[in-house]
Amino acid sequence: MTIRPNRRTILLATGAAALVAGCGDNGDGSTSTEQTAGTTETADGEELTTTDDIPVGGGKIFKDEQVVVTQPEDGEFKAFSSTCTHQQCTVATVSDGTINCTCHGSRFNITDGSVARPPATRPLPEKEITVEGNSIRLA
Numbered sequence: 511m512t513i514r515p516n517r518r519t520i521l522l523a524t525g526a527a528a529l530v531a532g533c534g535d536n537g538d539g540s541t542s543t544e545q546t547a548g549t550t551e552t553a554d555g556e557e558l559t560t561t562d563d564i565p566v567g568g569g570k571i572f573k574d575e576q577v578v579v580t581q582p583e584d585g586e587f588k589a590f591s592s593t594c595t596h597q598q599c600t601v602a603t604v605s606d607g608t609i610n611c612t613c614h615g616s617r618f619n620i621t622d623g624s625v626a627r628p629p630a631t632r633p634l635p636e637k638e639i640t641v642e643g644n645s646i647r648l649a
């Protein structure tokens with residue numbers, strides 16, 4: 511197969527070359543590079559927290575990730591959606607074995623997300639996490 515360049519392919523090639531030439535040139539003689547040093551992302555998902563950060567018999571809410579991670583028993587980690595199943599408030603606290611929504615008082619068990627106190631009627635959906643060493647990642 512022979513490719514015959516036409517005006518369009520030549521323009522595209524010229525534009526691509528210009529883009530490549532422009533990459534990393536800050537116009538002052540220096541160059542820029544993208545670095546990701548310090549990030550802990552892997553193909554398995556981003557690191558959410560460490561096991562040391564989750565109290566035994568309690569948990570921690572990660573608002574940005576919309577997840578609450580609990581540790582019902584020493585070394586047993588669970589994760590649930592932090593969105594209350596009643597009217598979609600973000601749960602506010604984890605205490606005394608429950609994940610608590612302060613909007614209308616619903617509570618969910620840290621062991622399985624089931625409703626411990628209405629008005630919510632549905633459990634918090636479980637989220638998948640992986641625990642590797644002391645690192646907890648969203649799956």
Ligand code: FES
Nearest residue numbers: 594596597611614
């Ligand atoms: S939204 Fe959580 S109790 Fe109503």
